[in-house]
Amino acid sequence: MAAWRPPQVEELLAEARRAFLEEFGAEPELAVSAPGRVNLIGEHTDYNQGLVLPMALELVTILVGSPRTDGLVSLLTTSKNADEPQRLQFPLPTAQRSLEPGIPQWANYVKGVIQHYPDSGAIAARAQVCQRAEHSFAGVPCGIMDQLIALLGQKGHALLIDCRSLETSLVPLSDPKLAVLITNSNVRHSLASSEYPIRRRQCEEVAQALGKESLREVRLEELEAGRELMSKEGFRRARHVVGEIRRTAQGAAALSRGDYRAFGRLMVESHYSLRDDYEVSCPELDQLVEAALSVPGVYGSRMTGGGFGGCTVTLLEASAASLAMHHIQEQYSGTASFYLSQAADGAQVLSL
Numbered sequence: 648m649a650a651w652r653p654p655q656v657e658e659l660l661a662e663a664r665r666a667f668l669e670e671f672g673a674e675p676e677l678a679v680s681a682p683g684r685v686n687l688i689g690e691h692t693d694y695n696q697g698l699v700l701p702m703a704l705e706l707v708t709i710l711v712g713s714p715r716t717d718g719l720v721s722l723l724t725t726s727k728n729a730d731e732p733q734r735l736q737f738p739l740p741t742a743q744r745s746l747e748p749g750i751p752q753w754a755n756y757v758k759g760v761i762q763h764y765p766d767s768g769a770i771a772a773r774a775q776v777c778q779r780a781e782h783s784f785a786g787v788p789c790g791i792m793d794q795l796i797a798l799l800g801q802k803g804h805a806l807l808i809d810c811r812s813l814e815t816s817l818v819p820l821s822d823p824k825l826a827v828l829i830t831n832s833n834v835r836h837s838l839a840s841s842e843y844p845i846r847r848r849q850c851e852e853v854a855q856a857l858g859k860e861s862l863r864e865v866r867l868e869e870l871e872a873g874r875e876l877m878s879k880e881g882f883r884r885a886r887h888v889v890g891e892i893r894r895t896a897q898g899a900a901a902l903s904r905g906d907y908r909a910f911g912r913l914m915v916e917s918h919y920s921l922r923d924d925y926e927v928s929c930p931e932l933d934q935l936v937e938a939a940l941s942v943p944g945v946y947g948s949r950m951t952g953g954g955f956g957g958c959t960v961t962l963l964e965a966s967a968a969s970l971a972m973h974h975i976q977e978q979y980s981g982t983a984s985f986y987l988s989q990a991a992d993g994a995q996v997l998s999l
């Protein structure tokens with residue numbers, strides 16, 4: 648069984664240039680790319696000021712454009728998955744008139760970044776501008792992981808991010824004998840968007856009950872000792888986060904010394920904790936993980952991202968990838984798609 652091969656940057660760039668020329672009658676003056684990401688470990692820890700360990704993917708979004716002088720912004724998407732309409736035009740925001748989120752939804756990310764970009768001096772970094780855009784224009788109270796890895800990812804490395812200090816360190820991940828397999832369950836339950844803010848609130852409530860600024864400040868013993876100050880559910884949510892932050896630190900250390908077995912064990916612990924304590928997995932993701940774990944050469948596997956559908960990430964010997972894909976598909980009740988990616992670079996300006 649073959650993994651899905653995403654379009655190469657050159658192909659996407661050519662397509663974007665073609666669409667731009669057709670729409671605006673001139674060549675674009677600027678082209679940039681930004682990668683997707685997969686989180687290896689450290690799930691639902693970023694908004695608790697914890698640690699995360701994602702890597703950037705070779706899968707990218709391309710944007711081309713040119714400046715204009717009439718105060719307007721014209722946007723066009725060529726994505727087949729975007730909602731209608733494909734194009735829209737609006738005036739640049741001013742002090743008196745802000746942009747507002749609306750339809751089409753795909754444009755909200757772009758509008759949000761345009762709206763918040765002038766604040767970038769006040770709020771430290773470009774990643775935070777993009778996070779703000781996601782909060783106020785896409786309506787997701789996300790952490791900072793996605794934006795930071797998209798900016799700072801480096802080829803051949805995962806990135807350990809401390810979401811409290813925003814310090815980052817690169818963790819080498821380029822052993823040719825090792826592969827990272829992303830398996831898309833191709834399901835997305837509607838709970839994904841409604842449960843995320845609930846989890847975030849529950850975590851904040853537990854931290855507050857313990858008199859701490861965030862769960863990052865809480866040790867497992869303190870959580871155990873304060874158990875009666877919170878609901879049973881709140882306790883389990885916090886137990887996931889506190890344990891996951893520790894697993895992420897241990898995972899980064901294990902990966903740095905090439906101890907894939909130890910890393911794999913931590914991935915599996917992470918999955919079970921997300922399934923049982925944090926309750927953001929679903930039967931499809933559990934099936935994919937169990938199927939992966941039964942393949943020789945697999946070090947570990949877990950759900951990745953927000954949960955309730957989406958993808959799993961599996962660390963395995965490169966030579967086992969083909970068998971793993973075959974076996975996972977055989978065991979899975981749905982239709983999975985597979986993607987093997989090296990750790991790639993973050994956002995960059997492309998030459999035209």
Ligand code: GLA
Nearest residue numbers: 690691789790791792952953
């Ligand atoms: C989503 C959010 C991230 C992070 C993950 C869970 O992907 O965008 O900020 O919270 O969920 O780890």
